[in-house]
Amino acid sequence: MSDRGYINLIRHLTRATSTLPLETLQASIAHYLARPPVPVPGTPTPLAATTLASPHFRPYTYQKLSALSVAFRHAVHLRLAVHKEEAEKHPGGLLARGVDVAGRTAKWLGAVLEGFRGSVAVVRLACAAGLMLGLEDWEAELGLKKKGARARAKVEEEVVIALAEVVDGYTGVGSGWEKDFKRTLEAGDEAEDTLLIAVLLASQCAPLIDPQRLQALPLPAIVDVLTTAIDRAFHGGVFLAPALSSVSVDAEGKLSVHAGSTFAQTIQTIASSTYISSMASLARFTALSLTTLVESRRVHGWEAIGRTLDRLQSLTDIVENDWTRCPLAGVKDDAGFVDEGSRGIATATWSILKTLLFTTLMLSQSILSAVVFVPSPNGDGAYTSPSGVPSPHSAALGVLHTLSHLSFVMPQFGGVASTSEGGLPELKRAFYMALDVLSASESEAKRFVEELCQNGGVTGKGKGVDILPRNVLNAKTAFALACAEQLMPVLSEGTIQSRVYPLCLPHLWDPSHRETYESAHSVMLAIFASHARRNDTEKAREPATAGSTFAEKIVPMYAQCLIENSSDGRLSTLQLCMAYAALVRSASSFGYADSVPDDVRDAGPAQADAMAWFCIEVLLDAIRHVGAAPVKATLPYSTAPKAEASSSVFAASESTQTSSEHLHRLHLALVATVPSVSLKLLPRLLTEVKATILSVPLSSNEREVDRRSEEMREELVEALFKAISQDIGDTEKDYAIQWWYKNLDALRRAGTPPRHPVFDGGEATASSVGSPAELSRL
Numbered sequence: 001m002s003d004r005g006y007i008n009l010i011r012h013l014t015r016a017t018s019t020l021p022l023e024t025l026q027a028s029i030a031h032y033l034a035r036p037p038v039p040v041p042g043t044p045t046p047l048a049a050t051t052l053a054s055p056h057f058r059p060y061t062y063q064k065l066s067a068l069s070v071a072f073r074h075a076v077h078l079r080l081a082v083h084k085e086e087a088e089k090h091p092g093g094l095l096a097r098g099v100d101v102a103g104r105t106a107k108w109l110g111a112v113l114e115g116f117r118g119s120v121a122v123v124r125l126a127c128a129a130g131l132m133l134g135l136e137d138w139e140a141e142l143g144l145k146k147k148g149a150r151a152r153a154k155v156e157e158e159v160v161i162a163l164a165e166v167v168d169g170y171t172g173v174g175s176g177w178e179k180d181f182k183r184t185l186e187a188g189d190e191a192e193d194t195l196l197i198a199v200l201l202a203s204q205c206a207p208l209i210d211p212q213r214l215q216a217l218p219l220p221a222i223v224d225v226l227t228t229a230i231d232r233a234f235h236g237g238v239f240l241a242p243a244l245s246s247v248s249v250d251a252e253g254k255l256s257v258h259a260g261s262t263f264a265q266t267i268q269t270i271a272s273s274t275y276i277s278s279m280a281s282l283a284r285f286t287a288l289s290l291t292t293l294v295e296s297r298r299v300h301g302w303e304a305i306g307r308t309l310d311r312l313q314s315l316t317d318i319v320e321n322d323w324t325r326c327p328l329a330g331v332k333d334d335a336g337f338v339d340e341g342s343r344g345i346a347t348a349t350w351s352i353l354k355t356l357l358f359t360t361l362m363l364s365q366s367i368l369s370a371v372v373f374v375p376s377p378n379g380d381g382a383y384t385s386p387s388g389v390p391s392p393h394s395a396a397l398g399v400l401h402t403l404s405h406l407s408f409v410m411p412q413f414g415g416v417a418s419t420s421e422g423g424l425p426e427l428k429r430a431f432y433m434a435l436d437v438l439s440a441s442e443s444e445a446k447r448f449v450e451e452l453c454q455n456g457g458v459t460g461k462g463k464g465v466d467i468l469p470r471n472v473l474n475a476k477t478a479f480a481l482a483c484a485e486q487l488m489p490v491l492s493e494g495t496i497q498s499r500v501y502p503l504c505l506p507h508l509w510d511p512s513h514r515e516t517y518e519s520a521h522s523v524m525l526a527i528f529a530s531h532a533r534r535n536d537t538e539k540a541r542e543p544a545t546a547g548s549t550f551a552e553k554i555v556p557m558y559a560q561c562l563i564e565n566s567s568d569g570r571l572s573t574l575q576l577c578m579a580y581a582a583l584v585r586s587a588s589s590f591g592y593a594d595s596v597p598d599d600v601r602d603a604g605p606a607q608a609d610a611m612a613w614f615c616i617e618v619l620l621d622a623i624r625h626v627g628a629a630p631v632k633a634t635l636p637y638s639t640a641p642k643a644e645a646s647s648s649v650f651a652a653s654e655s656t657q658t659s660s661e662h663l664h665r666l667h668l669a670l671v672a673t674v675p676s677v678s679l680k681l682l683p684r685l686l687t688e689v690k691a692t693i694l695s696v697p698l699s700s701n702e703r704e705v706d707r708r709s710e711e712m713r714e715e716l717v718e719a720l721f722k723a724i725s726q727d728i729g730d731t732e733k734d735y736a737i738q739w740w741y742k743n744l745d746a747l748r749r750a751g752t753p754p755r756h757p758v759f760d761g762g763e764a765t766a767s768s769v770g771s772p773a774e775l776s777r778l
Contacts, residue, residue, distance in 0.1 A: 003037040010047070013054040022067050025056070029071040033112065034078030044075075044108065048115025052123045060122055062197050062274055068123070069130035069201060072112075076134025079108055080142070102144055106151030113154055121169070122194050125162035125201055131155050132205040156209045159202065164217055166198040171221045196232075199225050200278055203285035211292050219293040223304045226286040227311045233275035233282075234356055237318030239266050240326050240349075247327040255327055256338040257345040264345050271348045276355060283359040287366035294370040299377045299389065305367050306390040309398035312360055316405035319356065323408060329469040350412070357409045357427075364399045364430040371395045371437055393444045396437035400448065400483065403431060404455075407479040408472045415475075415515045417482045417522070435486045442490045449487055452480035453499040474513040477503065481519035488526040489533070496527055497550045508561050511570050521571070521579060524558055527551055528586035535589050552590045555611055559583060559618040566622070566665050573665050577672035580619065585676035587611040609681050616673060616681075620688060623666045664712045667692050671719045674736075675727035682732050686739050689720060693747055717747050 009028045012018040018025065029051055033044045041047070051071075057064045080101070087099035109131065116124050132155050135144055144152060199222065206214070231237075246261030257264055270276055290308065294301030323329050328346055330336075337343040371392045378391050390398070403416075410416055413424040416431045438445050455476060468476070484491070484500045491500065500523060507513075507520035531551035562580055565571045571579065590611045670692055677685050696713040724736045 003032075006032050006037050006047075010050055013050050013056060016055045016058075018056055022064065026067045026071040027074075029068075030074035030078060033072070033075035034082060043111045045111050045115045048112045048127070049117070049119070050115075052116060052119035052127060057123065059192075060120075060194055060197060061192050062200055065122065065126040065197060065201060069126040069133075069204075072127045072130030073134040073137070075112075076105075076131055077137065080105060080138055101142060102147030105142075105144065109151045109155060113158060116158060121162045121165035122198050122201075125159060125166065125198055128155055128158040128162060129201050129205045132159055132208055136205075136208050153210075156213055159205060159209060160213050160216055163198055163202045163222075166195060167218050167221050167225070170195050171218060195225055196229055199229060199285070200274065200282070203278065203281035206285045206288055211288075211295075214288070214292045215296045217289075219289050219297070220300050220304055223286060223289050223293065223308065226282060226289065227308050229275060229282055230279070230286065230359060231311060231315055233270070233273065233279060234315060234319070234352070235266065235270060237315045238322065239270055239352070240319060240322035242266060243322070243326040243328060249327065250338060254336055254338045255331060255342060255346075257342040259341055267345055267348050267352065270352055276352070279355055279359055283362040287362050290363070290366045291370060294374050298374060301370065301374070302377055302389045305370065305395055306388055306398075308363060309367065309390070309395065309402070312363065312402045313398060313405070316356070316360065316402050319353070320405040320408070323353075324468055324472055329408070329472055332471070350409075353406075353409045354412065357406050360402055360406060361424075361426045361430050364402065364434070365426065367395060368399060368430060368433045368437065372433070392437050393441045396434040397444060397448060399430065399434040400438065403427075403434075404452065404476070404479055408475045410479065411471075411475050411515065415478055415482070417478070417485075417515065417519055431482070432486065435483060439487055439490050442492075445487045445490045446492060446495050449480075449484050449491060449495060450499050452476075452483055453503045455480070474516050477507065478513070478515045478519050481507075481516065481523050485519065485523045485526045488523070488530045491530075493550055500527070501550075501554070508558075509565065511565075518575070521565075521575070524561075525579060525582045525586070528555070528558075528583060532586040532589040549590075551586075552611065555583070555587050555590065555615065556618070559615045562669075563618060563622045563666075566669065567662055573668055576665055577669050580615070580669045581672040581676045584612050584615050584673045587615050588676065588678060609678055612677055613681055613684075616670070616677075616685060616688070619666065619670055619673070623663065623670065623692065626663050626666060660708070660712075664715075667696070667712070667716055668719055671716060671723060674720065674723040675729065675732075677732075679732045679735060682735060683739070686736070686743075690743055690747065693717060693720070720747070 005028070009025075009032060012020050012025065020028075029047070032047055036042060036044050036047065051068070057068060083099060083101045083104050087101055090099055112131065113128075116127065135152055135155065139145060203226075240263075242261065242263040243257075246258055246263035248256050248258070250256065275282070286308075290301065290304060293304055328349060331346065334343055337346060376392055377389050403410075410424075410427065413427060415423075416427060438448060480503060484503070488496070488500075504520040504523050507516045508524070511517045528551055531549060559580075562571070562576065562583065566576050588609065588611070671689055674682070674685060674689065693713060693716045696716065697709050698713060721740075724733075724740055728736050
């Protein structure tokens with residue numbers, strides 16, 4: 001006689017309504033699928049067929065079908081537990097075979113799938129997806145992909161066939177599925193669309209399916225449905241529009257978001273929606289569909305890439321435009337809100353924006369991988385073909401424009417150029433890959449940088465753009481500078497002079513926004529490095545022509561800029577050393593500049609060394625005068641407050657100590673330039689370095705100031721040893737080693753054993769380098 005609970009379950013499933021809650025039905029279905037009563041029915045097929053045909057799950061909603069999917073997933077777990085229990089009771093031996101867990105599971109799966117026949121496609125999809133996820137849960141322990149490959153393949157095929165049937169029902173000729181789909185989306189959550197439910201369910205198990213089977217799907221239509229679902233999840237990007245009328249500011253400048261306002265309700269609706277909670281699966285399924293489509297049907301794949309990028313750009317453009325007008329854009333921390341409710345709405349808003357960024361990055365990586373590894377159908381490299389197929393350059397531009405729209409979110413993760421461990425690797429991977437693809441086209445790279453520079457705060461005449469909130473403007477500027485730095489080798493001198501340089505200049509003396517500040521200095525060094533490479537290439541082809549380039553003309557300005565940024569709170573010691581060494585190294589390949597004084601020009605041993613020695617002279621002058629009059633940022637872009645005189649002894653002592661630390665940073669910068677000069681300048685520079693090191697006093701007193709002086713001298717000697725042993729070029733190394741031994745007794749402290757620049761150089765570490773956490777882009 002059959003189990004009474006089983007009979008009651010069948011009765012409830014065959015009714016249109018049931019007194020049992022959904023959770024109870026879910027648990028009962030899982031239990032009796034895994035343990036069907038014996039002898040009747042003895043197989044899970046009847047229950048599976050009854051469940052899939054049950055009117056209880058109509059009208060179809062994601063909540064009901066998701067619960068059904070979970071029931072089948074749990075059934076796999078329970079059935080495998082039964083087989084494992086049997087295997088433990090009957091382990092087998094020499095004369096008896098043990099229980100074949102994989103074989104019995106495959107037989108059970110076949111019986112369950114028999115009950116799928118004739119049922120509605122979306123219900124089959126939900127149940128098959130549950131079976132697929134249940135098998136994957138046990139894969140690591142049982143290895144069912146190999147042992148039960150045939151049974152797993154049947155489940156994968158059922159998922160693919162069911163999804164294809166759902167999509168075909170909307171994409172039939174003359175069905176007008178897209179209009180109906182959009183109309184359903186606009187109607188709200190009361191009428192859930194079957195197609196959208198299907199892609200939500202399929203997205204959970206799609207990465208587990210063999211890509212060869214996914215190729216049988218109508219992937220172009222699926223990609224369009226998925227991008228529509230993503231667009232709907234973020235309300236088409238307009239979720240920030242009501243913020244202007246829903247936020248008020250009190251007398252203290254703090255923001256308050258009205259709890260019952262349209263903006264607060266919209267944010268709460270999005271944050272709690274099924275689509276946002278499933279966004280990772282949706283984005284992963286979209287990326288997988290794009291990759292599979294491009295690899296299997298190249299033309300359709302590239303067309304889908306173009307449509308996807310257009311949707312992403314439109315979505316992120318709307319979000320950016322609304323954010324620039326949103327009062328939340330000007331809030332720096334939690335103290336800017338009146339109450340916890342307003343703070344909670346702001347936190348939820350940022351969570352939605354971060355989700356949008358993650359989704360964009362996942363799709364961008366898939367698109368860029370296809371662009372790099374799958375040739376474009378265009379073949380001729382045109383910007384866009386008549387058929388609408390994008391070129392690799394236009395695809396990279398689409399990704400970069402989309403990321404630019406979301407640049408105000410990137411500082412939450414350190415920005416695109418961050419080298420800290422807290423950065424976002426996926427962001428950097430997509431950003432630099434897109435720039436690599438774009439750099440193959442000089443014209444497109446130039447146009448892109450010009451657009452970024454204009455939107456990032458500089459017009460054609462170098463005037464600032466003040467219509468954006470400061471946080472947004474800083475983020476866009478940092479993004480533009482990072483792009484310009486990477487594309488510098490393919491930019492013309494005219495673009496650098498008229499666009500990039502005016503964008504950098506205001507930020508070279510402003511460390512208030514660290515990322516923009518460091519990016520501006522990195523771009524300046526990239527300008528010099530790019531010009532040096534071009535100069536070397538041109539010299540190899542033809543003699544140097546008369547006249548100075550723009551990069552040569554701004555060397556004196558930037559040398560003085562680095563000196564003014566050497567004080568505390570600006571460039572770190574490591575950044576200053578690396579930046580000045582890079583400047584001298586680049587200047588060594590320049591010719592004469594018109595702005596170099598005649599006496600300095602005549603003092604150079606050769607034309608290529610004149611500019612390099614000028615930079616060193618600027619540093620030496622700063623070292624000579626910093627004790628008497630510390631260098632300050634005096635240019636108009638400086639934001640440093642003016643020093644106030646103090647008559648207290650403590651203030652004077654503190655000022656002396658600060659000046660000493662500042663002088664030490666300049667000393668280290670001078671030592672760092674040793675590997676950057678030619679053999680002709682090296683003797684002269686080493687003489688200056690020796691005099692600088694010997695100027696630091698050594699004392700046997702126990703005063704803290706004297707001990708710090710000794711530490712400074714040791715750091716200088718260690719830095720010089722590292723420069724000679726590890727960093728200096730082969731041409732200059734022989735002379736440098738001879739000089740080291742000749743001056744070793746004067747440089748080292750008494751009792752310090754001598755060190756060999758070749759045999760001990762691998763173990764040398766300069767104390768001035770500091771911890772890895774101090775490393776930055778410079």
